[in-house]
Amino acid sequence: MRPLVSLLLRYRVAVTLAVAVTACVLLVPGFASATTAGLALDRAASVGLLAAGLTVLLISGKIDLSGGAVFALAGIVAVQLQPQIGILPGALVATAVGMAAGALNGALVIWARINSLVATLATMLMFRAMAHLITESQPVSGIDIMFALEISRTIGGIFTLRGILFLCLIVVLHIWLTRTVAGRNVFATGSNAAAARASGIREQRVHFGAFVFASGLAGLAGILQSLSVNTGSPTFGADLTILAITATVVGGTLIEGGRGSALGTLGGVAVIAVLTTGMEFSSVPAYVQQIVIGVILLMIVALDRTIGFGPRRHRPGPGAAVGAGAALRKNKEEETQ
Structure with a gap:
């Protein structure tokens, strides 16, 4: 019995997703259909793009609360520039705006030395x-409603452009985090910044890049949203940051840094998408949906803290230990001379 409980807790994201899907299929009429799957995936894409950026940032040990605002701002820029420079050039400029917002966040945290929670709240x-x-x-409003309809078209009745983009991004991000030196440096920085610094990792560069990446994806999500509805609005993305953080944490990423995965974030996003879609189909009020999401977040975090199961904290590789040891030996030699 004990090994079974341990196994369930270790794969709690998959178990939670399976329970959510089963409950929605049994309790919500018409939930088990391609149309519903397409709606859930399209809904998940915007949250997922923000969550993917937050995954890298949280693993590195920082947080960003400005994603929803960047989402709205980039979408507005993309729509407002359409009459002057066209749809695609406007989207490119808006993407640059999103990345510039990330650069500002990074500068405030790294060089102004403001706590990331406070800086991004501001x-x-x-x-x-x-x-x-x-x-x-x-x-x-934008200038071409037909373009909005075109990019909102589903492929196979399930996949939209932003849904495909989100899934491809998760695959690429998973490979980058697990198979590249740069990806491992993100884990090392979040696990132990001092050891990472001693091993030659430029932690400031890692953090700055993570902020730009997170805001860039938030801006891209906002652009796709605004283009798909041919409208930009200052109220877009009001609750998106909370949902993205929730999905990332439910997926196993540690807020303190040093642990997380792209595939876990995919699972967390899927859980949020299935639950919110099922509850909306059942006409559950929005405030009740927020209570459910909050309870799930608290349960996942409580399990992580009290039981300690799930993906282990990533530890710096041998290079980090060797670098740190070399630095300590050098200091001792200088003290004895």
């Missing part, structure tokens, strides 16, 4: 205010 307010300022708190 920029969240600033970016949201900018979105209201440039639109006068009104939605703005």
Whole structure:
């Protein structure tokens, strides 16, 4: 019995997803259909793009609360620039805006030495205010509704453009985190910044890149959302950051840093998408949905803290230990001379 419990707890994300899907199929009429799957995947894509960026950032030991505001701001820029420079150039400029927001977050945290929670809380307010300022708190419309319909078209009745993009990103991110030196450096930085620094890893560069990556994906998600509905709005993405953080943590990423995975985030996003879609099909009020999501988050975090199962914290590789040991030996030699 004990090994079974340990196994269930270790793979709690998969178990939670299986339970959620089973419950929705049994309790929600019409849930088990290709149309519902397509809706859930499209819903998951926006949350998932933010969650993918947050996965890297949280693993490195930092957090970003401004993703939802960047989502709205980049979408507005993409739509507002359409009459002047066209749809695709406007989208490229908006992507650059998202990355610039990440660069600002990174600069505040790394060089101004402001705690990432405080810094991104401040920029969240600033970016949201900018979105209201440039639109006068009104939605703005694009120039081509047919383009919006085209990028919203489903392939095989399930996959939309942003759904495909999200799934491809998860695969690439998984390979990058697990198979490349740069990916392992992110884990090493989040696990033990001092040891990573001693082994020659430029932790500031890792953190800065993670902030730019996270905000860039938030901006891309906002652009795809605004293009798909041919509208930009300062209210878009209001609850998106909370959902993305929840999905990332449910997927096994540790807020303190040093642990996480792209595939785990995929599972966490799927859990959130299945539950919210099922509850909306059942006409469950939004505030009740938030209570359910909050309870699930607390349960997952409580299991992680009290039982300690799940993916282990990634430890710096042999190079980190060797580098740290060499630095200590050098210090001792200098003290004896």
